[in-house]
Amino acid sequence: MKAAGVVVEYNPFHNGHLYHLNATREMSQADVVIAVMSGNFLQRGEPALVSKWARTKMALMNGADLVFELPYQFSTQKAEVFANGAIKILDAVGCSTLCFGSESGDAESFTATVNFLEQRRTIYDSLIRNHIKTGVSYPKAASLALDELKAPHGTISLSEPNNILGYHYVKSIQSLGSKIEPLTVKRKSANYHDEDFASSTIASATSIRKSLFTRSGGLDSIKQYIPDGTMQSLEEYLADFLQFHSWDMYWPFLKYRLIQSSPDELNSIYEAEEGLEKRLAAVALKAESFFEFMEAVKTKRYTWTRIQRLCTHILVNAKKEEMPNTEDSPEYMRLLGMSRLGKLYLNRNKGHFTLPVVSKLSAFSGIGIELDKRASYIYALGLAGSKSQKLLEMEYSQPPLFIEKR
Amino acid sequence: MKAAGVVVEYNPFHNGHLYHLNATREMSQADVVIAVMSGNFLQRGEPALVSKWARTKMALMNGADLVFELPYQFSTQKAEVFANGAIKILDAVGCSTLCFGSESGDAESFTATVNFLEQRRTIYDSLIRNHIKTGVSYPKAASLALDELKAPHGTISLSEPNNILGYHYVKSIQSLGSKIEPLTVKRKSANYHDEDFASSTIASATSIRKSLFTRSGGLDSIKQYIPDGTMQSLEEYLADFLQFHSWDMYWPFLKYRLIQSSPDELNSIYEAEEGLEKRLAAVALKAESFFEFMEAVKTKRYTWTRIQRLCTHILVNAKKEEMPNTEDSPEYMRLLGMSRLGKLYLNRNKGHFTLPVVSKLSAFSGIGIELDKRASYIYALGLAGSKSQKLLEMEYSQPPLFIEKR
Known part of the structure; x- marks a missing residue:
């Protein structure tokens, strides 16, 4: 079968x-x-x-x-x-x-992009780092870096969310040496x-x-x-x-946990870094809803998604040592x-x-x-x-x- | 004045x-x-x-x-x-x-009781410890120990909650060397x-x-x-x-925190000891209300009040190192x-x-x-x-x- x-x-x-x-x-x-x-x-x-x-x-x-x-x-x-x-x-x-x-809709262009970037791994990573220093988010930096490398025709754009996922599926298949054929x-x-x-x-x-x-x-x-x-x-x-589930439902728990945690506890959470978690705690004290909270904490550097993931980890108490490495x-x-x-x-x-x-x-x-x-x-x-x-x-x-x- | x-x-x-x-x-x-x-x-x-x-x-x-x-x-x-x-x-x-x-209603009997027990501190403490080993609560053990010491007429009973508080007020005044007169x-x-x-x-x-x-x-x-x-x-x-405040109001937060905490985190809470906190976490998973939860966790050894205090500390995240010594x-x-x-x-x-x-x-x-x-x-x-x-x-x-x- x-x-x-x-x-x-x-x-x-x-x-x-x-x-x-x-x-x-x-x-x-x-x-x-x-x-x-x-x-x-x-x-x-x-x-x-x-x-x-x-x-x-x-x-x-x-x-x-x-x-x-x-x-x-x-x-x-x-x-x-x-x-x-x-x-x-x-x-x-x-x-x-x-x-x-x-x-994109074309599987070969994903393979071509993975190959193109794997051959330029060092420079690609350093270009991404430079963009991040200017204050943009990781996905934005990765997309800008790809543009700078002047990828040839037949590669994909990494500014589209499903292209990004597809790119990583194909890359994972390659690193794993899996026989899975991507379509x-x-x-x-x-x-x-x-x-x-x-x-x-x-x-x-x-x-x-x-x-x-x-x-x-x-x-x-x-x-x-x-x-x-x-x-x-x-x-x-x-x-x-x-009810259907939404962040509004968990907002009282998230607010409670942000107010209740010690700085060390917050810092032990996966993806808590650079004092972002402290800002979340300070803002939570004054926010009445999840939306109000998110609007007050998001920045160009930290996308809505990045912050929501951190909020999820705080809610669930997912510690750095409980989360996996990329591989x-x-x-x-x-x-x-x-x-x-x-x-x-x-x-x-x-x-x-x-x-x-x-x-x-x-x-x-x-x-x-x-x-x-x-x-x-x-x-x-x-x-x-x-x-x-x-x-x-x-x-x-x-x-x-x-x-x-x- | x-x-x-x-x-x-x-x-x-x-x-x-x-x-x-x-x-x-x-x-x-x-x-x-x-x-x-x-x-x-x-x-x-x-x-x-x-x-x-x-x-x-x-x-x-x-x-x-x-x-x-x-x-x-x-x-x-x-x-x-x-x-x-x-x-x-x-x-x-x-x-x-x-x-x-x-x-009691008689201030001198409090002073008399404090003096009587201070002179018998070592034996009183060891009698209390023996009673605790039989599985009774601390207040009960203290009251039983006093009975065994055959306190003379003119001392108070330590089985009544306000007498216990009064006893400790008078004892604190004495240890502090305060000039406050107890009435x-x-x-x-x-x-x-x-x-x-x-x-x-x-x-x-x-x-x-x-x-x-x-x-x-x-x-x-x-x-x-x-x-x-x-x-x-x-x-x-x-x-x-x-609304008026009651434990029912805080039950969702307590339950959340008991489910969410790591064993180390729970153990770092003031008054968490002897695995009691682990029992609370296991029971919380199955309890729908605070009352149901308390009924399931209280024992002869751990009074309702003792457990409620621990629940308060868990709710507030009051750590052992944040709470004072007796003096x-x-x-x-x-x-x-x-x-x-x-x-x-x-x-x-x-x-x-x-x-x-x-x-x-x-x-x-x-x-x-x-x-x-x-x-x-x-x-x-x-x-x-x-x-x-x-x-x-x-x-x-x-x-x-x-x-x-x-």
């Missing part, structure tokens, strides 16, 4: 994701599609809209056959570490292709950061979330952009837990769900998997899984009273989901 | 307190009454029902002339340390008498721990709080037990902040409010005060005041949204209250 891999967050699953899954199956000619999906906290340093279980269900109903959780150690990271963790898992489960969405699907209609709807059926997850949280919006406003399965999952989530591998792969075909693939191939599969949280131990437990419990605490307890208990009792047919 | 001191919490101020203040003035023949009052968190490890400002107002309207805050370092402590902090402040401001409420007023009608009303005008603060939080209770149910000034203050508090002195005295007479006393005598008076939080620095700031900010976080921010800002901008006349 041939497996194609995808790296996803499904926050929430929408028509663009469905298009990507279908294209993956078609382009790769694979029998099964394996998704590595961020758990409770996502790459941009945000809590997921709904639990990993609800998002796993959306994935399975729409074409994914196996869903593994990308551990907190990798899901809440800059592109390089995020990509490395995801690729290590897809390689460990024997995927022969990876199919990612990108602004890419050009994103349709919507750009990653779009906040408004621009097409009648395809919208970015960002614009969908924005509409969900708007007073005049809600579920009806996003209906045309999501498959039926997503709508059903979101409705069930509201019925079960009354580290996940310790385990938590299986979140499977289709009938996925189960078959698992039974046939798991003997060759190069990382342990975990179905129950209590069945494994280690720094990474402890962090995942903590992150899920804290994710659950955002809900009120008994709903919080209900989600928290799901975290340690929920076996992988199984969908017989779609 | 002659000053009498009282040590209070006023949670809330009731008719029994009014009786005590009037008796203090009468017995001592003092010109002014100086109160040392616990700040946001109280001796039994609880958040105060209303802010220190609201309680200061109650005190001033009912006969206190100066109100100083007993810092967090001393207010959240077992009787010995609590008493030591309070007496050091009353001594520093030049009180010539202390008047405390007690079950005591026998408590009327209500016992400290009474949960139900037993008289038509005097009720314990415990029973008053219980009735306030009962669905059928509320402000009307306690009217007969509190002076008009208290009623007015409580009504204003509800109008301004919508330590407060670093400063925060002035919360004054009457016209109190102001006169202050102006005439502050040159002789042996500890610095602080009127603005920003005017002083040190471990003790940092802890007080943190405790007040966290106390404010219990309220919702803008109310929380309002109370938090009062903490660093509110000057001492002044009441021209009552």
Whole structure:
């Protein structure tokens, strides 16, 4: 059986994701599609809209056959570490292709860019450092440095978020010496950061979330952009837990923790550096909402995303020593769900998997899984009273989901 | 001008307190009454029902002339340390008498008991240790040890909470070599721990709080037990902040912190010992309310109060190294409010005060005041949204209250 891999967050699953899954199956000619999906906290340093279980269900109903959780150690990271963790898992489960969405749409241009920059590693890094000294963010500096190197035709632009991720997927595949073949699907209609709807059926997850949280919006406003399965999952989530998750929900805890921590404790948090954490603590004292807080702390140097990631680590108490180095591998792969075909693939191939599969949280131990437990419990605490307890208990009792047919 | 001191919490101020203040003035023949009052968190490890400002107002309207805050370092402590902090402040401001409420009502019997036990210190301490080994709490062990020593007639029973406090006041006065003369007023009608009303005008603060939080209770149910000034203050508090404070309000933060902390962090908290903190963390994961949590963790060895104090320290992140030794002195005295007479006393005598008076939080620095700031900010976080921010800002901008006349 041939497996194609995808790296996803499904926050929430929408028509663009469905298009990507279908294209993956078609382009790769694979029998099964394996998704590595961020758990409770996502790459941009945000809590997921709904639990990993609800998002796993959306994935399975729409074409994914196996869903593994990308551990907190990798899901809440800059592109390089995020990509490395995801690729290590897809390689460990024997995927022969990876199919990612990108602004470019041409897989060879990613390989060409990786090769071009690898040959110029030293100068590229020093150009990036020079730009950072002028006060710009890392992603901006990396993109400017690439421009200066006058990359030839046939390389990609690194100013687009999905191109950056794709670049790191391909780079990880190369460093790992993996046999995974990278494929890419050009994103349709919507750009990653779009906040408004621009097409009648395809919208970015960002614009969908924005509409969900708007007073005049809600579920009806996003209906045309999501498959039926997503709508059903979101409705069930509201019925079960009354709310979707957002930073607003965790703001009281973040503020509390920023006020309560000693400077040493804050400094021990992953990505706390250069006194940024002290500024966060001082601003928190005066801010009434998460948005007000973020507006007051962001700068040209520290992007919204960079600060949100630090806030996530403060919320979860993720220490420097608990987080991986760029090249580290996940310790385990938590299986979140499977289709009938996925189960078959698992039974046939798991003997060759190069990382342990975990179905129950209590069945494994280690720094990474402890962090995942903590992150899920804290994710659950955002809900009120008994709903919080209900989600928290799901975290340690929920076996992988199984969908017989779609 | 002659000053009498009282040590209070006023949670809330009731008719029994009014009786005590009037008796203090009468017995001592003092010109002014100086109160040392616990700040946001109280001796039994609880958040105060209303802010220190609201309680200061109650005190001033009912006969206190100066109100100083007993810092967090001393207010959240077992009787010995609590008493030591309070007496050091009353001594520093030049009180010539202390008047405390007690079950005994006879000041000489307190002095007799202190003398009796000081002469038997070694054997008394070893008897206490033996009782603790059988699994009973410290207060229980101390009371049993005193019984075994067959204290003569004219000594007090150490099984009553106000007698224990009084004993430690008198002991502190002696160790300090202070000239303060101890006086005591026998408590009327209500016992400290009474949960139900037993008289038509005097009720314990415990029973008053219980009735306030009962669905059928509320402000009307306690009217007969509190002076008009208290009623007015409580009504204003509800109008301004919508809620009274209780542990329920802080439970989400405590639960979050217990789940989020590393074992080392929990162990660094004051009074965390013998793995008790690990048990709290494990139980918190499964408890939906503070009451459910407390019921599950309390034992014969660890009283409700002992555990509540530890919970307060965990909530506030009060570390072992931030808390005082038994004999330590407060670093400063925060002035919360004054009457016209109190102001006169202050102006005439502050040159002789042996500890610095602080009127603005920003005017002083040190471990003790940092802890007080943190405790007040966290106390404010219990309220919702803008109310929380309002109370938090009062903490660093509110000057001492002044009441021209009552």
